[in-house]
Amino acid sequence: MKFEHLLAARTLKIHDNAIREILKVVSRPGMISLAGGIPAPESFPMEIMNGLSAAVIEKYGSGAFQYDLTEGFMPLREALSVRLERKGVTASPEEIIIASGSQGFLDALGKVLITRGDRVAVEAPTYLGAISAFNPYEPEYVRLETDEDGVVPESLERTLASGSVKFVYLVPTFQNPTGRTIPLARRREIARIIQTYDALVIEDDPYSDLRYRGEAPPPVKSFAPDHVVYISTLSKILAPGLRIGFCAAPPLIREWLVRVKQGTDLHTSTFNQALAAEYLAGGHLERHLPGILALYRPRQEAMLTAMAACFPETIRWSRPEGGMFIWADADGGVDMETVYQRAVARNTAFVPGRYFYAHDGEGRGAMRLNFTLAEAEEIRRAVKILGEEIDWASQKKSGSVSEMS
């Protein structure tokens, strides 16, 4: 039987996640991967997992394995309420809902909010997984300009003034892919703008706990609580394989997110939510987080030091105070697709920048480098190879390398 004629109209707009295809290529043995956005497995609290599991089975019994509320497992929502308060986000346990990873909220928000052709404003570049989640609902993307401090407020204001925008999607802290963080003053300015234009912002905040230096600005949500859907995850500070995301949203949005979640997966794994509740309420996160930071900080430093030593001066890159990524940009000077092909042949992988743009043609000279998965020594080796290939590609571009070399 042929099925092509059965596919929905929207389906042809859904593409393979390009990064996922890259990740398949780079899972080859011997490859040093700076490509993924994957936490180091040695960052997981494996030494307490048996204990956590036993504690949950002891405490909740069969309740940890039964159907549960679509909104989420109440002990987890209680623990998250305390945690969010410390970040400046006030939300009662009832106002917090759980999904199967923060990706679950991106899909649900697309389903609840986007009618075909609606305008959705995203940073250029932006998180590819959000684009993947929204695409099946067929929005038109509007490009928000960014600089070293993240989204440019004037670009946001111009966009909101230019016509209706369903929502604005932002990753304000240690953004994926750039690693950039919007500073405090700009957060206030963004809050003022979205309140002025009565606009809805989705604030995706998966990385803010991974801060190696400096002081954390509060979430945008704390400055405009009624206008922001705040989304986060335990993937980076507990374990991504448990698939626990959480969200604090204005009431109407929250109610619709719950309704569509009934149709999507009924609820998120009760057992995993109970494990997460025990991890948070038992104080394990506070004890464990310094170890995660101590693991990633030197990896990031190794990368920044190696880049300074090995990358040509024509390339600029971000120096984020945390997160998982560094973004390097040669503008028009280098074709990073060429660099990628040659680097992979030398067992070194990253993600070319063009995959992080909602519109084609941007980011051809950029690259995203992840520093959480590989060890410092591997990172130094990989960056050296990348530096050599960037040199080669920039000389080729300027004509000094023949096509045959």
Next chain:
Amino acid sequence: MKFEHLLAARTLKIHDNAIREILKVVSRPGMISLAGGIPAPESFPMEIMNGLSAAVIEKYGSGAFQYDLTEGFMPLREALSVRLERKGVTASPEEIIIASGSQGFLDALGKVLITRGDRVAVEAPTYLGAISAFNPYEPEYVRLETDEDGVVPESLERTLASGSVKFVYLVPTFQNPTGRTIPLARRREIARIIQTYDALVIEDDPYSDLRYRGEAPPPVKSFAPDHVVYISTLSKILAPGLRIGFCAAPPLIREWLVRVKQGTDLHTSTFNQALAAEYLAGGHLERHLPGILALYRPRQEAMLTAMAACFPETIRWSRPEGGMFIWADADGGVDMETVYQRAVARNTAFVPGRYFYAHDGEGRGAMRLNFTLAEAEEIRRAVKILGEEIDWASQKKSGSVSEMS
């Protein structure tokens, strides 16, 4: 901020799952609930949960907590391939994909296949959760007639001959809500029809392992493998709180389901998939399943015996050989909404039949009774109360009870 104007056009077609609202009402202490489709918590293999968890942590280490393939955790897919072969469904591990409950596949199939206005054929009555999953994609439902043996082949053939149908959704074994099973000969006939019309069937099979008597007919998929998406779950034979569903689908459909799952939740919980793999591959299911059947069989017998004793002769009901539900129908003779209101006031709950129809106006004299959650003695007490209230309502309908009584 007001958000109503931001909702997508489709959102207004998404309704609260009515049964979920009923389940909230009936969670009151003291209520005997025959309303849910919930496994008894004492059916979960609690005695091995600590051991399963420890075995998974020992065997897979941090791999059980890391991001994993969207398609699913390979050891689980291998165990399911063996299990499906025994049921008559041939699928290699690579051909099996995992979702966060079988509900996840219903949503994904809607997303991949349904363009607004597409015709989707469903049994009348049918599983409400499927309607909830498909609704956001805005199909038109076509009604398939059913009798004591499930969907009527002539009705299916007429429907497929009458114009294009995107897919046919069937629950062939111990159907929710009727408990009915399509017999072997009719399965062959259905397979012939869908092959003749080159139609796609979604075969939802969550209950077939819960067989208390009689012999299992093979899945429809085994008679028309290229035309059937087979979906099942571990919710009824392990634990629903782990949210593990699985699917064997023709290649093109499978590939699209994986693509949309990337945008929905990236993948299903690795840890829970590993627990399920250990449960299946370690032979635990074979050891544990007889105990589940021994728990439910007397509950079902208690319900059928009590119904024979307490329900008026004007009511007909199903006598399924397994599953979780009995369906009783008084046709026009009783308004089951009235019975529901009065029974709940007496701490006895069920789900009125009308909620299981894609179209309004049907099933007003019907009721779905669940026998897996309450104990036999509670079931006897509840059925007696229901019998009294049905008597009252049928006398009222025929005019012999005054409005004031």
